[in-house]
Amino acid sequence: MSGRVHLGMPAFPEAAASATRNARLRGNLSHATGTIRAKRAQAVAELSDWDALRAAGAAVKDRTLRHLDHYLERLEEAVTAAGGTVHWAADAAEANRIVTDLVRATGETEVVKVKSMATQEIDLNAALERAGIRAYETDLAELIVQLGDDLPSHILVPAIHRNRGEIRDIFREEMGRWGRPAPKGLTDDPAELAEAARLHLREKFLRAKVGVSGANFMVAETGTLVVVESEGNGRMCLTLPETLISVVGIEKVVPTWQDLEIFLQLLPRSSTAERMNPYTSMWTGTTDSETADGPRVFHLVLLDNGRTDALADTVGRQALRCIRCSACLNVCPVYERAGGHAYGSAYPGPIGAILTPQLRGTASELDASLPYASSLCGACYEVCPVAIDIPQVLVHLRERVVEGGEVTVRGQRTTIRPARGHAAERAAMRAARWAFDHPRALLAGQRLASRTRRLHPRRLPGPGRAWTATRDLPTVPAESFRDWWRRTRNVRGEARGEGGGR
Amino acid sequence: MSGRDVVLARIRRALTDVPRSEAPDDVPVPRSYERAHVPDGETSDALVDLLAENLADYRALVHRTDADGLPTLLRRLLLEHGSETVLVPPGLPTWWLESADATRVHDRAASTPAELDAVDSVVTGCAVAIAETGTIVLDGGPDQGRRRITLIPDHHVCVVRVPDQVVASVPRALERLDPTRPLTWISGPSATSDIELDRVEGVHGPRTLEVVLLTE
Numbered sequence: 001m002s003g004r005v006h007l008g009m010p011a012f013p014e015a016a017a018s019a020t021r022n023a024r025l026r027g028n029l030s031h032a033t034g035t036i037r038a039k040r041a042q043a044v045a046e047l048s049d050w051d052a053l054r055a056a057g058a059a060v061k062d063r064t065l066r067h068l069d070h071y072l073e074r075l076e077e078a079v080t081a082a083g084g085t086v087h088w089a090a091d092a093a094e095a096n097r098i099v100t101d102l103v104r105a106t107g108e109t110e111v112v113k114v115k116s117m118a119t120q121e122i123d124l125n126a127a128l129e130r131a132g133i134r135a136y137e138t139d140l141a142e143l144i145v146q147l148g149d150d151l152p153s154h155i156l157v158p159a160i161h162r163n164r165g166e167i168r169d170i171f172r173e174e175m176g177r178w179g180r181p182a183p184k185g186l187t188d189d190p191a192e193l194a195e196a197a198r199l200h201l202r203e204k205f206l207r208a209k210v211g212v213s214g215a216n217f218m219v220a221e222t223g224t225l226v227v228v229e230s231e232g233n234g235r236m237c238l239t240l241p242e243t244l245i246s247v248v249g250i251e252k253v254v255p256t257w258q259d260l261e262i263f264l265q266l267l268p269r270s271s272t273a274e275r276m277n278p279y280t281s282m283w284t285g286t287t288d289s290e291t292a293d294g295p296r297v298f299h300l301v302l303l304d305n306g307r308t309d310a311l312a313d314t315v316g317r318q319a320l321r322c323i324r325c326s327a328c329l330n331v332c333p334v335y336e337r338a339g340g341h342a343y344g345s346a347y348p349g350p351i352g353a354i355l356t357p358q359l360r361g362t363a364s365e366l367d368a369s370l371p372y373a374s375s376l377c378g379a380c381y382e383v384c385p386v387a388i389d390i391p392q393v394l395v396h397l398r399e400r401v402v403e404g405g406e407v408t409v410r411g412q413r414t415t416i417r418p419a420r421g422h423a424a425e426r427a428a429m430r431a432a433r434w435a436f437d438h439p440r441a442l443l444a445g446q447r448l449a450s451r452t453r454r455l456h457p458r459r460l461p462g463p464g465r466a467w468t469a470t471r472d473l474p475t476v477p478a479e480s481f482r483d484w485w486r487r488t489r490n491v492r493g494e495a496r497g498e499g500g501g502r
Numbered sequence: 503m504s505g506r507d508v509v510l511a512r513i514r515r516a517l518t519d520v521p522r523s524e525a526p527d528d529v530p531v532p533r534s535y536e537r538a539h540v541p542d543g544e545t546s547d548a549l550v551d552l553l554a555e556n557l558a559d560y561r562a563l564v565h566r567t568d569a570d571g572l573p574t575l576l577r578r579l580l581l582e583h584g585s586e587t588v589l590v591p592p593g594l595p596t597w598w599l600e601s602a603d604a605t606r607v608h609d610r611a612a613s614t615p616a617e618l619d620a621v622d623s624v625v626t627g628c629a630v631a632i633a634e635t636g637t638i639v640l641d642g643g644p645d646q647g648r649r650r651i652t653l654i655p656d657h658h659v660c661v662v663r664v665p666d667q668v669v670a671s672v673p674r675a676l677e678r679l680d681p682t683r684p685l686t687w688i689s690g691p692s693a694t695s696d697i698e699l700d701r702v703e704g705v706h707g708p709r710t711l712e713v714v715l716l717t718e
Binding site: 028031032033035036046047048049052053055056059060062063066067068069070071072073082087088089090094098138139140141144156157159160163164167190191193194195197198201202205206207219222224230231232233235236239240250255257258260261262264265272274275276277278279280281282283284287291292293294302304308309311312314408411413 | 504510514532533536619673687690696
C-alpha cells in the first residue's frame with residue numbers, strides 16, 4: 001500500500017501514445033481542464049493590474065534566486081529565533097533520512113500529511129514505510145491517489161484523471177482497509193464524496209501527534225511559512241499535532257513579508273480561479289507555552305535535490321520561479337491529451353517538462369524525451385503568473401539533449417555527451433549551419449531542389465521516415481524566394497514599376 | 503561537510519554569473535501594481551458592501567447588525583444551528599453572548615482535539631477583513647483564541663467590526679497584520695475542487711461560516 005513511484009517509466013512518446021488511446025482518461029481530463037480554463041480567465045480579468053503583478057512576481061523571484069544563499073541564511077536565522085529548527089538536505093535520500101529520524105524521535109508510528117509536491121518528489125511516504133511509519137495523505141485528491149494505489153497526475157488536483165464514479169468505487173473498496181469505511185450507499189455526488197473523506201480522516205486528525213507539510217512560501221525577513229489550501233486538512237495538520245515537520249524546496253523563499261502581497265494575489269486566481277482560496281495558514285516558529293497555539297516543536301527541512309543544478313543554468317534558472325499553480329497544465333494541449341502520468345515525475349505538464357530534466361538531469365531516456373513533450377504553442381507562457389518562458393527553456397533543453405555540453409549535475413560541473421538517437425537531427429542542423437554560412441552553396445542547392453521537385457518522394461527514407469510518418473513533406477516551390485526576389489526587382493534593389501511588391 | 507555547507511556551496515558555485523558587487527536590492531522589482539482595486543476615496547459603506555457581496559459569493563452567510571441587535575442575532579444563529587455548546591475565546595466580549603442559551607466551552611490549552619470535536623459552534627471576532635476577496639483574517643487575538651477552536655467545530659460565527667476592521671485589498675491587509683502571530687485567512691467555508699476541478703463546499707473545516715458585520 002506504499003503507493004507507486006515513477007521508476008522505469010517509458011519515454012514520453014510511448015507513455016503518451018498509450019494514454020491517448022484511453023478514451024475515459026481523455027474525457028476526464030478535457031472536462032476538468034476545460035472547466036478551470038474559463039474560470040481562470042475570468043478571475044484574472046477581475047484585476048486590471050494583472051500584468052504588473054506578474055512582472056513584480058517574476059522580479060521578486062529573480063531577486064531571490066540571484067541571492068539565494070543570502071535569503072536562506074536570513075530565513076534560517078529568523079526561523080531559529082522563533083523557536084524552530086532548520087535542517088538542510090542536499091538530496092532526496094538525505095531529506096528522507098532527516099524526516100524519518102525526526103519522526104522516530106517522537107516515538108510515533110504514524111503521521112498526517114498535507115499535500116506537498118516536495119515530499120512527493122522525494123517519495124517520502126515510501127521511505128517512512130520502510131521505517132515502519134504510516135503516512136496518511138489528507139488532501140482529498142491525494143487520498144484518492146493513495147487509496148487507489150495510484151500515481152498523482154496533476155500538481156493541484158493529483159486525481160484529475162479520475163471521475164466521480166471512479167472515486168466512489170475507490171472509496172467504497174479501499175477506505176475500510178485504511179480506517180473508517182465509506183458510508184453505506186455512497187453515491188458519486190461530489191458533496192457526498194467530500195463528506196465521506198471528512199468522516200474517514202477526522203479520527204486520524206484528532207489523534208495525530210506528528211504532521212508533515214510542505215509550504216508555498218517562506219519569508220526570509222520574518223521566518224514565516226505559508227500554506228495555501230482549500231479543504232481545512234492543511235489547518236488540521238498544521239495546528240493539531242505536537243510536532244510539525246515541513247519539507248520545502250530552497251526556491252520557495254521570498255525576501256519580505258510585503259512580497260506576499262504579490263503572490264497571494266497571483267496564486268489563487270491562477271490555480272483554482274478563486275479570488276482567494278478558502279484557507280491560508282501562516283506561522284512563524286512556535287508559540288510560547290502560556291499562549292501555546294499549534295505544534296510545540298517545529299522542524300524545517302530545506303531541500304535542494306537538483307534545484308542548485310537548475311540554478312546554475314542561466315536560461316533554465318527561471319523554472320525555479322514556479323509557484324506550483326498548475327495553470328500551465330490546464331492550458332496545455334499536450335497535457336490535456338497525454339495526461340500527467342506520461343511525464344513520469346511529480347511535476348507533469350509544461351512546467352514538468354522543463355523542471356524534471358533539470359532536477360534529475362537528462363541521462364534517462366524518459367528525462368531526455370521531456371523537453372520534446374510540447375508543441376511550443378506558448379499558451380503555458382501566456383498564463384504563467386511568474387512569466388516563466390517555458391518554450392524558451394524547452395528549446396534550450398532540446399539543444400542540451402541533442403548537442404550535449406557543460407551542465408551541473410549534483411553540484412558538479414560536467415560535460416554531457418549528446419543523447420543517442422538524435423544523430424540525424426544533429427547532422428541536419430550542422431548541414432543547415434554550413435549552408436547558411438555559404439550563400440552560394442545554398443543558392444545552388446535550392447535551384448537543384450526546384451529543378452528536381454517532381455522527383456521528390458512523399459515519404460523520406462531511412463532515419464527521416466519517422467518524421468514523415470505524421471507529416472507531409474513540404475513541397476518545394478518551382479522558384480526559390482531568392483530567385484523570385486532577384487527576378488522581380490532590379491539588381492540594385494530598386495522597386496520595378498507598380499507591380500514590384502513590397 | 504554538513505548538508506548546510508553542501509547546499510550553500512552549490513548555490514554559490516551556481517551563481518558565478520552574478521557580479522560580486524551586486525546586492526540583493528540591486529535587482530529591480532517594479533511595484534507598479536495597485537495597492538487596491540477599488541477607486542480611491544471609495545466610501546467605507548461601499549467597502550463593507552463589497553465585502554458582504556464577496557463573502558456571500560463563496561457561500562458564507564452574511565448578517566448585519568448593530569451593538570443593540572448583536573446578542574439577539576447570535577442567540578438566533580446558535581439556535582437555528584441547533585447548537586447546545588459554543589466555544590468561546592478568552593477575550594470575547596461577554597455581552598455578545600449574553601442572550602445565548604448554549605453552554606459556553608472555554609478555549610483551554612489542556613483541551614484535547616476530541617473534546618473540541620464534541621462542541622457544536624464557535625463564536626469569534628477577527629483581526630481584519632478584506633473586501634476585494636471576501637476574506638476574514640484571524641490572528642489569535644483575545645477575541646479569536648487558538649487556531650484549532652475555529653477549525654474543529656462545524657459552525658463558525660465570526661463578528662467583523664465595520665467599517666474599522668475592513669480593508670480594501672490583500673496589500674492593505676498585510677500592512678495591518680503581525681507576522682509573528684499565527685494567522686489564518688478564511689474565505690468562505692471549507693471547500694474542495696478535487697473532484698473534476700469543480701468547487702464543492704464542506705470538507706474538513708467548518709461547513710457553515712456565518713459572518714456578522716457589526717456596525718459600531
